[in-house]
Amino acid sequence: MQQIPGREGRVTVDDNFVGLWRWSDKKDPVFAKLRESYDAALKVASEFAAKRGALARDKRLTADGQVDELMRWTKANALGAIAKGRKVAVQAARKEIDQRREKLQLEGPDKTDLAGVMMRQEIRTWLRGLSIDERSKLLGTDVDPLIALAVVEAPAPLSGVNEFTHDRLVNRAIDALHPGERDEIAELEQAVETVERAIGAARSGIVAGLRLSNREFERMLEGAPLEGMEPVYLKRQESGAVLAIFKGPSGMAERRPATNEDLAHGRWIIEDDPSTQLPSEWLGMHSGKAA
Helix, strand or coil: CEEECCCCCEEEECCEECCCCCCCCCCCHHHHHHHHHHHHHHHHHHHHHHHHHHHHCCCCCCHHHHHHHHHHHHHHHCHHHHHHHHHHHHHHHHHHHHHHHHCCCCCCCCCCCHHHHHHHHHHHHHHHHCCHHHHHHHCCCCCCHHHHHHHHCCCHHHHCCCHHHHHHHHHHHHHHHCCCHHHHHHHHHHHHHHHHHHHHHHHHHHHHHHCCCHHHHHHHHHCCCCCCCCCEEEEECCCCCEEEEEECCCCCEEEEECCHHHHHHCEECCCCCHHHCCCHHHHCCCCCCCC
C-alpha cells in the first residue's frame, strides 16, 4: 500500500486506487462504522501482502505449500473483516442513504384549493407561451415562489421548461426545507464508495495471491464469520416495528429497536423454523423458542 501526496492525497493498493478517508470530522456513527471498515480493509491488504512476501522467501515451502499457508492465514485473519465491512457497514450505510433520500420530499400544495390549482395551471400555460430566453430569465436565480411551485408540482413539459431547470427548482425547494441534507447524503455516498474501493483492493490482492476465481472467493466470503459481531436475532412486531434481540451483559436475551446495522446482519426469527430461534441459554430454559 502506498500514499501519493497531492492536493487531497491518494492511497493505492497494488495499483488499485482507493482514496484517502476525508470524513474524520463527521460525528455520525454511520461514518464511524465506515471508517472502521476502511481501516480494516487497508490493514488486511497490507498484512496479506506482507504474509505473502514472507512465505515467498521461505525456501522450505513449495509454491503450493505457500498458497496453502496463505489460505489458512486468510481464513483466520482476513475474511471476517472483509465480510463485516461489506455485509454490515456498507449495507447499513446504503440503507441509511435510502431512508434519508426518501425524506427529501416536497409537500405538494393543497389539492382541495381549487382556486390555487387553477392559478398554477394558468401560470404553467403562461410559461409555455414565453420564449426560451424569457423563461430562462424569469426562472433564474431569484424565482417568484408561486411560479416555482407551479413548475415543480408538475412534469417539466407542462411548464415548457427543460429537465435541468425543473430539477434545479426542485432541488432548491428541497434545500430550503432540508438545509444541507442533500450535501450530507452526497458525502455519505462518497464515503461508502471509498470503503467499497478499499474492500475491493483487499479482495483483488487475496484473489491473486490465492489463485482463486472471483466465484471461489465469494463462496469463501459467504460462510465467513463477521469479525467482532455478536449474533442478533430480528423479530417483527404487529405494529410493523422490528426488534433486535441480543445477548445482554447478564447472558440473557435483551431487546432494542433494530438499527440499520442490526438489519444488515441480523437473523430473522421464523416461528415454524426451530433453526432460527433464540439460543436456549439466552432464555434460561431448555427451549429456544422466542416469546
